[in-house]
Amino acid sequence: xxxxxxxxxxxxxxxxxxxxxxxxxxxxxxxxxxxxxxxxxxxxxxxxxxxxxxxxxxxxxxxxxxxxxxxxxxxxxxxxxxxxxxxxxxxxxxxxxxxxxxxxxxxxxxxxxxxxxxxxxxxxxxxxxxxxxxxxxxxxxxxxxxxxxxxxxxxxxxxxxxxxxxxxxxxxxxxxxxxxxxxxxxxxxxxxxxxxxxxxxxxxxxxxxxxxxxxxxxxxxxxxxxxxxxxxxxxxxxxxxxxxxxxxxxxxxxxxxxxxxxxxxxxxxxxxxxxxxxxxxxxxxxxxxxxxxxxxxxxxxxxxxxxxxxxxxxxxxxxxxxxxxxxxxxxxxxxxxxxxxxxxxxxxxxxxxxxxxxxxx
Numbered sequence: 001x002x003x004x005x006x007x008x009x010x011x012x013x014x015x016x017x018x019x020x021x022x023x024x025x026x027x028x029x030x031x032x033x034x035x036x037x038x039x040x041x042x043x044x045x046x047x048x049x050x051x052x053x054x055x056x057x058x059x060x061x062x063x064x065x066x067x068x069x070x071x072x073x074x075x076x077x078x079x080x081x082x083x084x085x086x087x088x089x090x091x092x093x094x095x096x097x098x099x100x101x102x103x104x105x106x107x108x109x110x111x112x113x114x115x116x117x118x119x120x121x122x123x124x125x126x127x128x129x130x131x132x133x134x135x136x137x138x139x140x141x142x143x144x145x146x147x148x149x150x151x152x153x154x155x156x157x158x159x160x161x162x163x164x165x166x167x168x169x170x171x172x173x174x175x176x177x178x179x180x181x182x183x184x185x186x187x188x189x190x191x192x193x194x195x196x197x198x199x200x201x202x203x204x205x206x207x208x209x210x211x212x213x214x215x216x217x218x219x220x221x222x223x224x225x226x227x228x229x230x231x232x233x234x235x236x237x238x239x240x241x242x243x244x245x246x247x248x249x250x251x252x253x254x255x256x257x258x259x260x261x262x263x264x265x266x267x268x269x270x271x272x273x274x275x276x277x278x279x280x281x282x283x284x285x286x287x288x289x290x291x292x293x294x295x296x297x298x299x300x301x302x303x304x305x306x307x308x309x310x311x312x313x314x315x316x317x318x319x320x321x322x323x324x325x326x327x328x329x330x331x332x333x334x335x336x337x338x339x340x341x342x343x344x345x346x347x348x349x350x351x352x353x354x355x356x357x358x359x360x361x
Contacts, residue, residue: 097263137256193268
């Protein structure tokens with residue numbers, strides 16, 4: 001006996017249209033998520049057309065060395081912004097770190113009580129400077145977690161404090177020669193900023209190292225999951241047992257450490273330390289982070305995106321300089337890029353929410 005074939009129920013036109021809507025929204029989301037990569041490719045194409053030899057290996061390496069500074073600041077900033085915070089002090093920490101390293105190499109540590117001066121080796125100077133950077137970041141975290149000072153205000157205050165200390169160290173003067181002396185055992189500082197390792201500048205390897213460690217923390221450790229949890233919903237994270245205050249302290253310490261590393265690289269490249277180094281660099285760090293897809297509201301971000309955002313800022317900046325564009329116009333264009341990045345970030349957040357609603361409907 002042949003069984004009757006059951007007629008399949010056809011969905012309503014509205015039900016048929018839903019998958020198409022979801023696919024369209026998903027495609028738009030994909031474009032938004034890839035916006036940094038697309039922007040970078042477009043910039044490279046435009047500047048390669050307008051500027052002869054722009055894509056030559058030596059020029060690209062030079063651009064990458066400039067990008068290192070924004071990328072390292074951006075890595076630390078990503079940790080902070082993912083938790084829903086902000087760090088405006090990183091530019092001043094850059095200047096202070098350079099002055100601390102310059103002081104130890106140029107003047108040494110003066111021990112008045114013993115009528116003696118101690119000179120440290122370069123690795124020790126680097127370690128001490130990084131610890132100072134982490135300490136200043138920890139002070140930011142302390143103000144925010146223990147005294148409930150809003151991150152914007154706490155880090156803005158530390159911006160002035162760190163810059164003031166940098167000026168006080170040398171009374172506003174520059175440490176002009178950080179080559180060190182063989183007799184004192186403090187030579188070799190220039191290797192960090194101008195040396196090469198396996199055919200690539202050491203500073204680029206530093207960026208790769210910091211980036212790789214940050215990616216590992218975000219993707220493979222409980223700390224990374226807790227950082228995203230704090231940024232996604234701080235109260236829920238607290239209820240779930242995440243030590244919110246410790247996480248906040250730690251991310252600001254990481255940001256301070258990254259900024260100190262940038263200060264060391266700049267002082268090493270220049271062979272000198274100036275207290276005004278790093279002014280307004282916090283804006284480039286924030287721009288690179290947001291361009292890379294990190295949400296200012298917290299809970300969303302990636303290290304790879306931030307580094308790519310730093311490349312966008314670096315390529316744009318160097319390209320405009322090579323084209324001879326006025327410094328004033330460079331400021332206008334960079335500011336416009338920052339505003340555009342925030343607008344696109346808000347658009348991405350709204351679209352993600354819409355995709356979720358469409359999928360649930």
